[in-house]
Amino acid sequence: MAITPSKSRTLPAPLAHRLVIRIDLASGARIGPGKVALLEEIARSGSISAAGRSLRMSYRRAWELVEDLNAHLGTPVVATAAGGAGGGGARLTEAGHAVVNAYRALSEAAETAAAGHLAELERLVPAVPPAA
Amino acid sequence: MAITPSKSRTLPAPLAHRLVIRIDLASGARIGPGKVALLEEIARSGSISAAGRSLRMSYRRAWELVEDLNAHLGTPVVATAAGGAGGGGARLTEAGHAVVNAYRALSEAAETAAAGHLAELERLVPAVPPAA
Numbered sequence: 082m083a084i085t086p087s088k089s090r091t092l093p094a095p096l097a098h099r100l101v102i103r104i105d106l107a108s109g110a111r112i113g114p115g116k117v118a119l120l121e122e123i124a125r126s127g128s129i130s131a132a133g134r135s136l137r138m139s140y141r142r143a144w145e146l147v148e149d150l151n152a153h154l155g156t157p158v159v160a161t162a163a164g165g166a167g168g169g170g171a172r173l174t175e176a177g178h179a180v181v182n183a184y185r186a187l188s189e190a191a192e193t194a195a196a197g198h199l200a201e202l203e204r205l206v207p208a209v210p211p212a213a
Numbered sequence: 214m215a216i217t218p219s220k221s222r223t224l225p226a227p228l229a230h231r232l233v234i235r236i237d238l239a240s241g242a243r244i245g246p247g248k249v250a251l252l253e254e255i256a257r258s259g260s261i262s263a264a265g266r267s268l269r270m271s272y273r274r275a276w277e278l279v280e281d282l283n284a285h286l287g288t289p290v291v292a293t294a295a296g297g298a299g300g301g302g303a304r305l306t307e308a309g310h311a312v313v314n315a316y317r318a319l320s321e322a323a324e325t326a327a328a329g330h331l332a333e334l335e336r337l338v339p340a341v342p343p344a345a
Binding site for chain 1 (some may be wrong): 229230231232233234235236237238239244245308311312315316318319322323324325326327329330331333334335337
């Protein structure tokens, strides 16, 4: 996702380099920053539709991502209460929490380990393209 | 990219979980496994078209990826010799080699650091979906 500086700032903060980590599980599941952010937002808001809105994602897209994880992990990551789609609220299952926690721990470990190399790349490449 | 087991094997090796690491530089450049494999293949084969073929990528697509890196890094990663597009051969510049080396070193460090957490995820999720 592109970061758009707020128009009210006269001096936009310099963009930081960042690592984007995706885990491709042998089951076919792909776990990356988008799906993990969605799960975290579902946990926070208790609703798939609210989570989708807050991530500027259609309800249909949010559901597709959840269903994709459920199918490939072989166990649901989100449980929906009676009331059905969008009506009765949603929460993460134990598996859902486990996936979020494992992804966050893994990302943190990888980012810490990679920090020196990222700084090296930052020296090789100017933060702002010469003729921007 | 999906891994397709060879048809000549009766017992396909179990697919491994893996990390996919992309680096989003502040300049807008995105460096991931596809572009790095392309640069490595250009270094090996001395040709953008041969590198594209070996990665099952159209010549046009291979050029687009190289041009995208050149533009966002503010310095060329590939130098082409006289003879023009596809004619005179190609090699990595110093910047191209530096990007490949930094990416590989970063990925290795990140994978080593993440190994324990990946094993944890592997325990949470069966390697093969229940009703495959």
